[in-house]
Amino acid sequence: MSSGYRNGQVSHWLAGTGPTRTSWAPGTGPREVDVAIVGGGLTGLWAAYYLQEHRPSLSVAVLEAEHVGYGASGRNGGWASHLIPGNRARYARGPRGAAGARDFQRAMFDGIDELLAVCAREGIDADQTRGGNLVLATTPAAAGRLTARRDGDLRFGLTEDQVHWLDGAQARARVNAEHVTGGLYYPAVARIHPGKLVTGLAAVVERRGVTIFERSRVQAVGPGGVRLATGDLKAGHVLVCTEGYGIPLLGRRSMIPVNSSMIVTHPLSERDWDDIGWGAAECLSDAAHTFVYAQRTADGRIAIGGRGAPYRFQSGTGGDGVTPAATVRQLVGRLDRYFPRAGVEVAHAWSGVLGVTRDWCARVSYDRGTRVGTSGGYAGHGVTATNVGARTLVDLTLGRDTALTRLPWVGYRSPRWEPEPLRWLGVHGMYELFRIADAREEKRSLAKTSLIARVGSRLAGLHE
Numbered sequence: 001m002s003s004g005y006r007n008g009q010v011s012h013w014l015a016g017t018g019p020t021r022t023s024w025a026p027g028t029g030p031r032e033v034d035v036a037i038v039g040g041g042l043t044g045l046w047a048a049y050y051l052q053e054h055r056p057s058l059s060v061a062v063l064e065a066e067h068v069g070y071g072a073s074g075r076n077g078g079w080a081s082h083l084i085p086g087n088r089a090r091y092a093r094g095p096r097g098a099a100g101a102r103d104f105q106r107a108m109f110d111g112i113d114e115l116l117a118v119c120a121r122e123g124i125d126a127d128q129t130r131g132g133n134l135v136l137a138t139t140p141a142a143a144g145r146l147t148a149r150r151d152g153d154l155r156f157g158l159t160e161d162q163v164h165w166l167d168g169a170q171a172r173a174r175v176n177a178e179h180v181t182g183g184l185y186y187p188a189v190a191r192i193h194p195g196k197l198v199t200g201l202a203a204v205v206e207r208r209g210v211t212i213f214e215r216s217r218v219q220a221v222g223p224g225g226v227r228l229a230t231g232d233l234k235a236g237h238v239l240v241c242t243e244g245y246g247i248p249l250l251g252r253r254s255m256i257p258v259n260s261s262m263i264v265t266h267p268l269s270e271r272d273w274d275d276i277g278w279g280a281a282e283c284l285s286d287a288a289h290t291f292v293y294a295q296r297t298a299d300g301r302i303a304i305g306g307r308g309a310p311y312r313f314q315s316g317t318g319g320d321g322v323t324p325a326a327t328v329r330q331l332v333g334r335l336d337r338y339f340p341r342a343g344v345e346v347a348h349a350w351s352g353v354l355g356v357t358r359d360w361c362a363r364v365s366y367d368r369g370t371r372v373g374t375s376g377g378y379a380g381h382g383v384t385a386t387n388v389g390a391r392t393l394v395d396l397t398l399g400r401d402t403a404l405t406r407l408p409w410v411g412y413r414s415p416r417w418e419p420e421p422l423r424w425l426g427v428h429g430m431y432e433l434f435r436i437a438d439a440r441e442e443k444r445s446l447a448k449t450s451l452i453a454r455v456g457s458r459l460a461g462l463h464e
């Protein structure tokens, strides 16, 4: 592992960028708008896009505390996935039952199509490629989990064409990783470059007349507008799109910022790629409890992430994302395990936070009384979900009754997180249980998921 890698600085995807737009102040911006959007990540920008699409006459301002893409939207692994942001079994317990969860699943597949269609229509080049998602099993217990996952997928509305079981040879024909005994393949999933998507979308909404203010931190939201250090901006509607980076606005016990860390390698040689394969830009993950997620970038690197250091006491976000050397070593270790012959050199490491509710279920809500709405809690599955969530939030804001506004995450309420230090102990305890479970399953070649992991899943509310 090279020691001269960049560390933090938001991410490889946005390296060298920073604020370029003016801050909001009574003299530099409007004193009143129809809609104020707090947060310049994908949720906020998609919301601005669809507001303009439906009502071009509305005045819309995006207020971003740092710069466009500073949050998870500019730091993520670049998977536009079909995964429901939350526990589908819990959504199925809502008033619409399993049909509601299945509609939600369909909306997520439609969300990938919609994301790709907007990029094509608006000329956003985000290295988007629909290469699917390959989930690898490297132990008998992991293979068992994938079989159960596929059964659940089919129960919750996926078709046989949307999820394929691959045996070891078929999986390795796609990506020649060591120790692989089987896998699942989801062809609909797309790889994107997160930095290009979020900055491209910002440019599109600006062309359509939305004003984006950077270095404009909102201190309070309420009926009728938002408060910044520089003054008050009146607004007919306020949409809070801050996810894991805006916990103080949403309440410290409604959501916590869970950390995820990534590394990107220098470009690999043609020889390495010939050996590894991975020719279709598949989004790659594994079925370990402490899973990793990866993509082959358009310029021939591997970007891989995982949840090395999961949570900071008192919901810290970790600022620009400086990542501990031990976490970088863990991620390099996973790459070495899968691709031991490749010459992997780390170019950049960074971290970011995602918003997680107590039961890992996301929600979209809009209060007609206060005219304040929000979408978030995507728990690490936000690239597609921000699009679906923002379209839903816009429909609610404009009073449109649509299939989206009837999905089970609309108005969904999760339990509150415990106060500190229980929160810190709980999250760290859960990840420790998962780490121990992975080690036992691997060492003993367990045929079934270890009891330790099953206890961890139940405590966390992750089991279906």
Ligand SMILES: Cc1cc2nc3c(=O)[nH]c(=O)nc-3n(C[C@H](O)[C@H](O)[C@H](O)COP(=O)(O)OP(=O)(O)OC[C@H]3O[C@@H](n4cnc5c(N)ncnc54)[C@H](O)[C@@H]3O)c2cc1C
Pocket: 038, 039, 040, 041, 042, 043, 044, 063, 064, 065, 066, 067, 068, 069, 070, 071, 072, 073, 074, 075, 076, 077, 078, 079, 080, 081, 216, 217, 218, 219, 241, 242, 243, 244, 245, 246, 247, 249, 259, 260, 261, 262, 293, 305, 351, 352, 353, 354, 355, 375, 376, 378, 379, 380, 381, 382, 383, 384, 385, 386
């Ligand atoms: C390392 C990592 C890897 C991930 N990988 C994937 C993946 O591969 N696929 C996937 O689907 N999901 C992934 N996710 C999750 C996904 O990136 C997020 O769910 C999604 O980007 C959330 O978008 P958002 O716009 O809601 O929030 P964010 O992108 O976090 O944006 C929130 C914005 O609000 C701003 N803000 C906060 N407070 C204020 C305030 N008071 N005033 C003004 N502005 C404020 C922040 O500065 C920030 O820019 C990953 C996340 C991380 C961290």
